[in-house]
Amino acid sequence: MNQPVSRSTWTNRWAFILVTIGSAVGLGNIWKFSYLVGAKGGSAFVLVYLCCVALIGLPLLMAEILIGRRGRGNPVAAMLNTAEETGNSSWWALLGWVGMLGALVILSYYSVVAGWIADYLYQAAIGVRVETAAAAAQAFADLERDPLRMGFWHTVFLALSVGVTARGVVAGIEVANKIMMPSLFLILVLLTVWGAVAGDMPAALHFMYDFKIKALTPGVVLSAMGQAFFSLSLGMGAIMTYGSYLDKEARIGYVSLWVAVAGSLVGLLSGMAIFSLTFGYGLDPSVGPELILQALPLAFAHMPGGQLVAVLFFVFVLFAAWTSAISLLEPFVSWLTERYGIHRAKAAWGTGVPVWLLGLAVCMSFSRWSDFTMFGRNLFDALDQCATNVMMPLSGLAIAIYVGWMMGRAPVRDEMKLGVRAFPLWFNVLRYVVPVGIVLVFFHVLGLLDWLK
Ligand code: PHE
DSSP: OOOOSOOOOOSSHHHHHHHHHHHHSSHIIIIIHHHHHHHTTTHHHHHHHHHHIIIIIHHHHHHHHHHHHHHTSSHHHHHHHHHHHTTOOGGGHHHHHHHHHHHHHHHHHHHHHHHHHHHHHHHHHTTOOOOSHHHHHHHHHHHHTOHHHHHHHHHHHHHHHHHHHHTOIIIIIIHHHHHHHHHHHHHHHHHHHHHHHHSOHHHHHHHHHSOOGGGOOHHHHHHHHHHHHHHTTTTSSHHHHHHHTSOTTSOHHHHHHHHHHHHHHHHHHHHHHHHHHHHHTTOOTTSOTTIIIIIHHHHHHTSTTHHHHHHHHHHHHHHHHHHHHHHHHHHHHHHHHHHHOOOHHHHHHHHHHHHHHHHHHHHHTTTTTTTOOBTTBOHHHHHHIIIIIIIHHHHHHHHHHIIIIISOHHHHHHHHOOOTTHHHHHHHIIIIIHHHHHHHHHHHHTTTTGGGO
């Protein structure tokens, strides 16, 4: 067996639930979720997103944790170990590779976006205010045109993430999550209450939950499915690696349920806070990716105590991004330490360097290198599209096929420890619903379903 020398384990089950929620809840749930809800017509998107989390995300989350825990190793080792145990080809290890490398690609631009948030936090802290919509748009354009400023914050954010990973599984990752995640929930509740007081909560609720069947187009269904993927950190080896540190007795179904529920809840609550402010201040919810960076500073500038709320908000987003970034680094770092016995700190900083360089190129892609395009997209867009719309669905599909069809029922049932009724339900959803759903997303991305619109 390709067994690593020694494995850390989380101090307890709650620690695992916390760090996995930390990985799931990130820029995806706050920045991406809110602008997609805004751009895709609100409630229809929310409802479909929740269905996708339940029908595709949750079963896949369970399958990915299962591989990690059964294989007891970094993504490559976990795939090799389980393939050997269940008589499958060692080629399945490719799945581990795709995940590990995909995670680093995501991290390179994820860190740049997190850098924007850090920059906005700094601006808020020193009291910069934007009074008009034009000024807010200008502020964002200024940042985009300044690769040095962007590169600086990207460097700071990445160094912070590498620093935590370098300290180890328990001393670094677990401790950081134990501090950041509860603070994050506290800030979120405060913000939602603030949204209700200062903003227009009824309008936000109406927009997010008043289901209108007409808004339900195939395009909305499919992009909501993609979002479920990204927001649950699926297919990138992160969940697999975290699962490999999970103790043998923990019930995978139970812990996964916690993660899926908490992840969705954060998305919904931050959406409510963000849209209350957006509507309360008469802003347009459908502006696109710049929603939280343009609309919110404007709302903050016009509310009493706005500076404090702004600082709290950006700290909240930054914490969420930080705990996700750590989980994007961990698969490759654990592979380096286990495969080559490299010291963890060296492995972490060594992994950080290529990610940092790619991130610097991403910073340039908004200004000086904007002429350099792939398939008509700048580097930032191309990396995001490739990782989230190609690598993630394909790797999720492979996981569903591997656990659902290749590993065999007995080892899967043994590892999953579900009840007599729950097991077949989960297993069949994984075998049929998940692959069909992912194939639909994939065709959508390739534009093959455009005629459906
Ligand atoms: N789920 C994270 C977010 O929503 C992003 C992520 C993707 C993290 C894949 C790890 C792996 O921001």
